[in-house]
Amino acid sequence: MTRLVIMAAALLMAAACGDDTSTPTTPSNTGPIVLTATLSAANEVPPIVNAEANARGIATITLNVPRNASGAVSGAGTVDFAAQLASFPAGTPVTLAHVHAGAVGVVGTVVVNSTLSATNPIVIAANGTATLNLTNLAISQADATSLVATPGAYYFDVHTTLNPTGAVRGQLIKQ
Numbered sequence: 740m741t742r743l744v745i746m747a748a749a750l751l752m753a754a755a756c757g758d759d760t761s762t763p764t765t766p767s768n769t770g771p772i773v774l775t776a777t778l779s780a781a782n783e784v785p786p787i788v789n790a791e792a793n794a795r796g797i798a799t800i801t802l803n804v805p806r807n808a809s810g811a812v813s814g815a816g817t818v819d820f821a822a823q824l825a826s827f828p829a830g831t832p833v834t835l836a837h838v839h840a841g842a843v844g845v846v847g848t849v850v851v852n853s854t855l856s857a858t859n860p861i862v863i864a865a866n867g868t869a870t871l872n873l874t875n876l877a878i879s880q881a882d883a884t885s886l887v888a889t890p891g892a893y894y895f896d897v898h899t900t901l902n903p904t905g906a907v908r909g910q911l912i913k914q
Contacts, residue, residue: 772802772812772887776895776909778822783896783905784846790828791899791906798822798871798895798909800838800851804883812884815877818851822871824897824907829867832860833906835898836871842892843910850882850893857900871897887913 778796780787787794804816820836834857841847853873855861863869878886886893890911899906 769806772804772883773914774800774802774886774890774911775914776800776911778824778895778897778907778909780902780907782843782894782908782910783902784844784908787902787906789901791831791901793826794824794907795826796822796824796897796907796909798897800886800895800911802878802883802886804878804880812880812887815880816883817874818876818878820853820871820873820876820895822895822897824863824869824871825867827863827867827869827899827906828901829863829865831863832857832900833863833869833871833897834860834900834903835896836873837896838886838911839894839896840892841894843894846904847894850886851876851878860900886911 776798778798780792780794799821801819804812805814807813835855836853837849838851839847840850861869861871890913893911894908896905896908
């Protein structure tokens with residue numbers, strides 16, 4: 740009898756631990772990939788010490804690229820830059836904004852450029868602020884893949900006429 744009770748208990752336990760056929764919730768492999776950067780004049784190489792020394796900002800870099808079932812970048816696409824700049828001198832022309840390859844303290848090459856230029860700048864308002872909204876900038880599959888895999892090896896940089904090599908800079912962080 741004891742043997743029968745033990746076997747019945749074992750069968751009940753096995754039935755209670757049966758196969759769960761529900762699908763677990765997994766993160767989506769579609770949609771944009773978002774990177775951010777906290778911008779500071781102190782992050783420039785060398786750090787800015789002139790009238791723009793207190794300049795700062797926040798940038799959001801959105802990659803609109805196709806991805807495969809595992810979430811890996813599977814083709815070229817576009818990038819959107821959105822940045823809020825503050826504490827610049829009023830009237831400052833922002834002439835460039837782009838993503839560079841380069842770790843903290845390293846000056847690197849441009850990877851994704853924007854449409855800004857000395858002839859097409861954004862001008863800082865009287866209160867020292869500006870908003871950059873630059874969309875549909877081309878990015879290759881190779882550059883997008885690298886940005887997603889190692890965002891900290893890249894930085895976002897904003898240039899002005901006073902600081903043509905860069906006024907504020909911040910390393911990228913994947914969100």
